[in-house]
Ligand SMILES: O=C(O)CCC(=O)C(=O)O
C-alpha cells in the first residue's frame with residue numbers, strides 16, 4: 355500500500371446535494387441514477403415506529419453476524435464486497451429468511467421504494483430487478499451497524515471499486531460504467547455523530563492504484579482527503595440518503611449511550627440502457 359503512493363492531488367468534482375423533508379420521489383431517484391444529483395437526503399422519509407421495529411428485530415436477529423472481511427461492523431444479509439459471484443449469491447440465499455424477518459408484519463419501506471421505482475422505470479421502457487445468477491438472487495437490502503473506532507465508524511471509501519473488480523461472473527459488473535447508486539435507510543442512529551460525509555472527489559482507477567485501494571476502494575487515507583472539500587449529511591432515524599457511490603464517503607464517529615446506528619443499504623444502477631440491476 356505504501357510503496358507507489360504518488361502524492362498526486364485528488365481532482366475535485368463538485369457535489370450536487372439536495373436535502374429536504376418528506377417522501378422520496380421516483381424522479382429524484384432517477385436523477386441520482388443519471389448522475390445529476392450526488393447526494394439526496396430525505397428527512398423523516400419513513401415512519402419512526404417502523405424504524406424502531408426494524409431496529410429491535412435487527413438486535414434480536416438470529417442471523418446477526420460480525421463482519422470478517424476487514425470492515426468493522428455487524429450485519430444481517432449478504433455483501434458482495436470481496437466475494438465471487440457464486441459465494442455472494444449463495445450467501446444471499448442463506449441470509450434471505452433473516453433479512454425478510456427484519457420486516458415481518460411491517461410494510462417494508464425499502465421494498466416500497468423498489469416497487470415504486472420499478473413501476474416508473476417500466477413506464478420508461480426500463481426493467482428493474484434484483485441481480486441474479488444460477489446460484490440465486492440478491493436480497494432487497496442488507497442491514498449494517500458500523501463499529502469502527504477513531505475518526506470514522508466506517509472509513510472513507512467508494513462503492514465502485516468493488517463493482518469494477520467483481521468480475522464478469524457478476525451481471526452487475528457493467529454498472530461500474532454508469533452511476534452506482536447507494537441507497538441508505540436509517541432506522542436508528544447513535545445520540546451523536548454517525549453523519550454520512552461526502553467528499554468532492556470521484557476517484558478514477560488511476561487514483562485508486564495510487565492509493566493502494568484498487569480492488570476495494572477502501573479506505574482512503576486522511577492525507578489524501580485532507581485538501582478535498584466535504585459535506586456532512588446529518589442523519590436522524592427515519593431518514594433516507596441516496597448517493598452516487600462513486601464519490602468518496604464515510605461515516606463519522608458516533609457516541610452516546612445505548613442507541614446503535616443501523617443502516618439498510620442497497621446498490622443499483624444501469625447495466626444496460628433498458629435494465630437497472632439491484633444488489634447488496
Ligand atoms: O452507513 C452509511 O451511512 C453508509 C454505508 C456505506 O457507505 C456502505 O455500506 O457502503
Ligand SMILES: [Fe+2]
Nearest residue numbers: 512513536599
Ligand atoms: Fe459506501
